[in-house]
Amino acid sequence: MVKAVVLGAAGGIGQPLALLLKANPLVTELGLFDIVNTPGVAADLAHISTPAKVEGYLPADDGLKKALAGADIVVIPAGVPRKPGMTRDDLFKINAGIVKDLATGIATTAPKAFVLVISNPVNSTVPIVAEVFKKHGVYDPKRLFGVTTLDVVRASTFVAEILGNLSLSKDIIVPVVGGHSGVTIVPLLSKSTHPLPASLSTTDYEALIKRIQFGGDEVVAAKNGAGSATLSMAYAGAEFASKVIRAVNGEKGISAPSFVPLAADPAGGAVLTEELGQELEFFSSTVELGAEGVVKINPLGSLTDAEKALVKAAIPELATNIQKGSNYVIDIYKKEEDGPARL
Ligand SMILES: NC(=O)C1=CN([C@@H]2O[C@H](COP(=O)(O)OP(=O)(O)OC[C@H]3O[C@@H](n4cnc5c(N)ncnc54)[C@H](O)[C@@H]3O)[C@@H](O)[C@H]2O)C=CC1
């Protein structure tokens, strides 16, 4: 029995993600929460002949609480997407508050759920969820994930394109580490299951790295003001959610890159910190999954000089993004504790 909940379920990602979760036979209950339109989305999905019982909720009448009651896994694609010319960090102003409020709902209603954060900027929204959970005394770093699967999916696709065989893409695994924005996205192409052609020029190699790092911009530009990746993200989110569900159900040997707290695996986290040469509270690396969430954070291992340079370039922005997310919540709680300013 698995109850999956989507927060932001009526959106561009939320709807196709809910569809893919409804199509997953391992999901037996599907809770859909959004500030608009969830009754319609739920009624529509409920006619699909798969096991999951679907229910849609709006904020009225404690809808968030009802949606989250008994949740095993909560996926969060709530929030605004980018328009051309914006960075993911430009979304912080609006999305930070949305994610903080939803995280508060999870902390109070479903504190044991696995939480998969899609809302951007992921490098900051995951720390936001962590701080909310810490405040409520329910923080389990093994259960919190920033969804970076779309970077992995893109890397597989773009490498398959270069190899001239798209049908290979489902087997191609390229670890993509770091974070989820621009230079913080670090594809480790030397570790691809399918090596690039030896004839690939340095220019083409660098173009491939850039394309993986800025794949999101490609979609934002093509949508021309109508949002960012939704369908590929729904696919990626459903893939990652399915891995977490399978691992929780006892399947062994499941791993995937994800932006996780290094505290989820202190020993693995220490090795990674040594490799990075700097302490970061969160980093995306390949993690091994089990019934309780993260079992092991894998080290980066041996890297080419070019990859070492990419990791080095990612760290300052990543550190800033993480701090921004944590401070946002810490400052709010501090102000609440201090009480209203005296006149
Ligand atoms: N992690 C990743 O790789 C990716 C992340 N994203 C991010 O996902 C987020 C959603 O993108 P889209 O689905 O395209 O946007 P969208 O605007 O189509 O949908 C967002 C949904 O969130 C809902 N929402 C807003 N405030 C809410 C609240 N307080 N509670 C519940 N629902 C709320 C809206 O009503 C809307 O239905 C954006 O922040 C985007 O940047 C997008 C693509 C990839």
Ligand SMILES: O=C([O-])CC(=O)C(=O)O
């Ligand atoms: O680019 C965006 O804003 C959405 C996103 O995170 C992606 O497509 O990777």
